[in-house]
Amino acid sequence: MATHSGTWGYRDRFGDRFGRTYFRRFGPGVVSSVGVGTYLGDPTDAVDERYREAIVAALDNGVNVVDTAVNYRCGRSERVVGHALRDADADRESVLVATKGGFLPFDGSPPADPSAYVRREFVETGLVDPADLVRGSHCIAPDFLDAMVDRSLEALGIETIDLYYVHNPETQLHARDREAVYDALEAAFERLEARVADGDVGAYGVATWEAFRVPPEHPSYLSLPAVVDRARAAAETVGNDEVGLRAVQLPFNVLMADAFTVAAHPTDDGRVSALEFANEAGLGVFASASIAQGDLATSLPGAIAAELEGDTAAQRAINFARSAPGVTCALVGTSRRAHVDENVAAGTFDPLGAAAFDAVFE
Numbered sequence: 001m002a003t004h005s006g007t008w009g010y011r012d013r014f015g016d017r018f019g020r021t022y023f024r025r026f027g028p029g030v031v032s033s034v035g036v037g038t039y040l041g042d043p044t045d046a047v048d049e050r051y052r053e054a055i056v057a058a059l060d061n062g063v064n065v066v067d068t069a070v071n072y073r074c075g076r077s078e079r080v081v082g083h084a085l086r087d088a089d090a091d092r093e094s095v096l097v098a099t100k101g102g103f104l105p106f107d108g109s110p111p112a113d114p115s116a117y118v119r120r121e122f123v124e125t126g127l128v129d130p131a132d133l134v135r136g137s138h139c140i141a142p143d144f145l146d147a148m149v150d151r152s153l154e155a156l157g158i159e160t161i162d163l164y165y166v167h168n169p170e171t172q173l174h175a176r177d178r179e180a181v182y183d184a185l186e187a188a189f190e191r192l193e194a195r196v197a198d199g200d201v202g203a204y205g206v207a208t209w210e211a212f213r214v215p216p217e218h219p220s221y222l223s224l225p226a227v228v229d230r231a232r233a234a235a236e237t238v239g240n241d242e243v244g245l246r247a248v249q250l251p252f253n254v255l256m257a258d259a260f261t262v263a264a265h266p267t268d269d270g271r272v273s274a275l276e277f278a279n280e281a282g283l284g285v286f287a288s289a290s291i292a293q294g295d296l297a298t299s300l301p302g303a304i305a306a307e308l309e310g311d312t313a314a315q316r317a318i319n320f321a322r323s324a325p326g327v328t329c330a331l332v333g334t335s336r337r338a339h340v341d342e343n344v345a346a347g348t349f350d351p352l353g354a355a356a357f358d359a360v361f362e
């Protein structure tokens with residue numbers, strides 16, 4: 001697992017190559033503010049091999065955050081992350097490995113009949129109660145998540161998942177009201193607190209697409225303060241002194257900056273943005289879709305580009321995401337070695353300071 005000495009040693013090895021605040025405090029140690037993601041791409045052997053090479057290059061050149069999920073590319077992404085961890089020179093103790101559970105995973109390739117597959121593999125085996133299944137593809141019931149943690153540990157070939165996210169819990173809002181989703185999250189957190197106590201999960205988080213960046217009246221909204229309260233309650237129930245909830249993941253980029261601009265989360269002093277609330281609550285923030293799934297690599301709005309450091313549009317876009325106050329790490333999905341080289345080099349530039357970041361919005 002990622003450790004204090006492993007991640008600080010990694011920083012000592014690579015820190016001089018990078019700009020100010022490239023490495024940031026998170027979990028037991030420090031993480032790079034550019035991370036590699038594994039969401040996009042076909043579930044094929046050829047893409048697996050490209051990802052393996054790209055992730056090894058990232059780990060051996062200053063990126064110690066890898067993000068995946070049990071369902072990405074039909075389970076292939078987790079296996080590729082496992083291969084890359086074994087092939088890289090970087091020690092396992094120096095790398096933060098994050099994965100997620102919530103969407104029912106396929107195994108290697110999409111089945112011809114997904115509903116029949118789900119029925120056979122998940123419902124008839126008792127892994128998923130149909131009452132907990134939303135849109136035929138999403139479940140956050142404790143027993144299911146427990147099984148997904150085991151599946152991820154095996155696919156990744158590691159003993160501890162450093163950061164385990166409940167994946168897109170707002171999907172549950174299609175079938176139940178908000179209070180029921182908070183109840184389901186608390187039950188999920190209790191199981192994850194138990195896995196933290198057992199030592200096979202280092203910490204847990206909540207990864208979202210819409211929930212935390214939309215306003216409260218939006219149907220996909222979930223309140224971060226409510227989620228934090230539920231995690232505290234779960235830790236108490238399980239008897240853990242420290243709360244295992246340590247991070248959120250949400251999309252953040254030049255075109256989707258609402259985690260900074262939308263005051264959605266109630267506090268005693270009024271509503272604040274997701275980034276501000278997370279920062280105050282001591283949660284790390286991992287930005288997904290940092291280059292808008294590739295769009296920002298070709299064009300960045302000119303006025304914003306002018307404020308940001310970087311030689312290429314992709315580097316400026318990454319530097320926007322990693323400059324936002326409260327963002328720990330900008331994740332970039334990268335299955336090509338050349339993209340890794342370009343994206344890691346974004347970290348050689350200094351991020352914007354808080355005042356300069358604010359000025360981008362004026």
Ligand SMILES: NC(=O)c1ccc[n+]([C@@H]2O[C@H](COP(=O)([O-])OP(=O)(O)OC[C@H]3O[C@@H](n4cnc5c(N)ncnc54)[C@H](OP(=O)(O)O)[C@@H]3O)[C@@H](O)[C@H]2O)c1
Binds near residue numbers: 037068294
């Ligand atoms: N709800 C959630 O939990 C959620 C949602 C979305 C994403 N995520 C996580 O966040 C990570 C990042 O998001 P994302 O992958 O969706 O989007 P992204 O990082 O904004 O963009 C990834 C895409 O950009 C391309 N790319 C990367 N570097 C490039 C460069 N320098 N020049 C040109 N193209 C480049 C990649 O192509 P190549 O593959 O060809 O390099 C890929 O197609 C994901 O991989 C995943 O781990 C989580």
